[in-house]
Amino acid sequence: MSAAVVDTLPILLLLLGLAAADCPSSAWVQFQSNCYVFLQTTVKIENIEDVRNQCTDYASGADMISIHNEEENAFILETFKKRWKGQNDILLGMFYDTDDESFKWYDKSNMTFNKWKNSEESQDLIDTCAFLQTKSGIWKKGNCEVSSVEGALCKAAVSYEKKYLPDNHILITALVIASTTILIIIGAVAWFLYKRNLTSGLTNTAYTTAPQLPYNDECILVDAEENEYVA
Numbered sequence: 001m002s003a004a005v006v007d008t009l010p011i012l013l014l015l016l017g018l019a020a021a022d023c024p025s026s027a028w029v030q031f032q033s034n035c036y037v038f039l040q041t042t043v044k045i046e047n048i049e050d051v052r053n054q055c056t057d058y059a060s061g062a063d064m065i066s067i068h069n070e071e072e073n074a075f076i077l078e079t080f081k082k083r084w085k086g087q088n089d090i091l092l093g094m095f096y097d098t099d100d101e102s103f104k105w106y107d108k109s110n111m112t113f114n115k116w117k118n119s120e121e122s123q124d125l126i127d128t129c130a131f132l133q134t135k136s137g138i139w140k141k142g143n144c145e146v147s148s149v150e151g152a153l154c155k156a157a158v159s160y161e162k163k164y165l166p167d168n169h170i171l172i173t174a175l176v177i178a179s180t181t182i183l184i185i186i187g188a189v190a191w192f193l194y195k196r197n198l199t200s201g202l203t204n205t206a207y208t209t210a211p212q213l214p215y216n217d218e219c220i221l222v223d224a225e226e227n228e229y230v231a
Contacts, residue, residue: 024156076132088135
């Protein structure tokens, strides 16, 4: 592989990385390795799966929100204050598993963090959903049997497989790949021409002509006298 091609490979990987490491659209907000969006729409539901479908249908790889540490919880609260608008209580992507009597995230991530109110530990948890209080950041338990919810809070990993690519993302990615490919081709051609010219120069130096004696007026006079003597 030529040096020019090798030099352009880091640029290609960087540009492709920048193109890939992105949220679905400007509506999403990135925090660490995940993207978040609040779909501000009234969802009439029969069960929590109707809310979940709002997220899973919006982008491939997306699901209802799961929260795994204090920093993520604080980020969501701060984003609601600055950017999103919704009710005080937002439905979390959590369900109560009666088989092992524990709460679980719909996205199948581990339950490593919680922000429950201490006074709710003894409640009957059958048909119980979890809600985030957007002003305090506290989680509370509530009945899943509601007729509608105001909005759905969704989450997707940065490295998700996109279903929809708004904001001209396809065009931008194509231009990045095309431009980098052209740079690689130009570099390869330049390297080839350089090597060919270098080889041609070495070959020409191997064939040198013998030095010629100076040819002046005295030589012409001698030649003329010799020709006259012969005649």
